[in-house]
Amino acid sequence: MMDFDVVSLPDADHVTEGEEAPAFTRPLVTTDYWEDVALSDLLAEGPVLLVFTPMDGAFPTTYVYNELRDRGVADDVQVAGVSVSSPYEHATTIDDRGIQAFEGLFSDPQNGVAEAYGVEHDLDGMAGVSEARPAVFLVAEDRTVEYAWVSEEWPEFPEYDDVEAAIDEL
Structure with a gap:
């Protein structure tokens, strides 16, 4: 059994279903390189599952990426992570987690995309x-x-079956 407390997070005034996703450009890290990429560049190729996680190395990040990888979600939709971690940390995470099928991980050190x-x-x-x-x-x-799914507690994880059902409905 893990030794940590579950903590309730304050309410979040987040983007919801039916709203327009905020546009952004950040370094997108892949297994080979990174470069500035706009969300609209990815959307030109099809729908995108944006996955916000705490910094690389945090166990919720590991769990989320492992589950999405194991379910083969990137076979059905583009998957792009977003966190405060640096491009160097993202490159290591992509390799360690075996998530080369993802479009990449956006590096957002000032946390502006999350905001x-x-x-x-x-x-x-x-x-x-x-x-x-x-x-x-x-x-x-x-x-x-x-x-849209946003955690209300830490740690908390999405209902992956619901994520897959939403992808199937596209």
């Missing part, structure tokens, strides 16, 4: 330091959010 989506989480006892709370947004080509 735009309403999923930022201030870290206790660390003034001015925040990261994304676990969240999943399925975004259609026209930037409409088709599915």
Whole structure:
């Protein structure tokens, strides 16, 4: 049994289903390189499952990426992670987690994308330091959010069957 407390998170004023997903451009890290990529660039190729996680190395990040990888979600939709981690950390995570099928991981060190989506989480006892709370947004080509899940507790994980059902409905 893991030794940690489940913590309720404050309410989040996040993007919801039917709303337009905020546009952004950040470094997108893949197994080979990274470069600035806009969300709209990915959407030009089809829907995107945006997966917000705490920094790389945190166990919720590992669990979420492992589950999505094991379910083969990237076979049905583009998957892109978003966190405060650096491109170097993302490159290691892609390799360690075996998530080469993902489109990549966006590096968002100032947490601005998480703020735009309403999923930022201030870290206790660390003034001015925040990261994304676990969240999943399925975004259609026209930037409409088709599915949204945002954690209310830490740690908490999406209902993966619901994520797959939303992908199937596209």
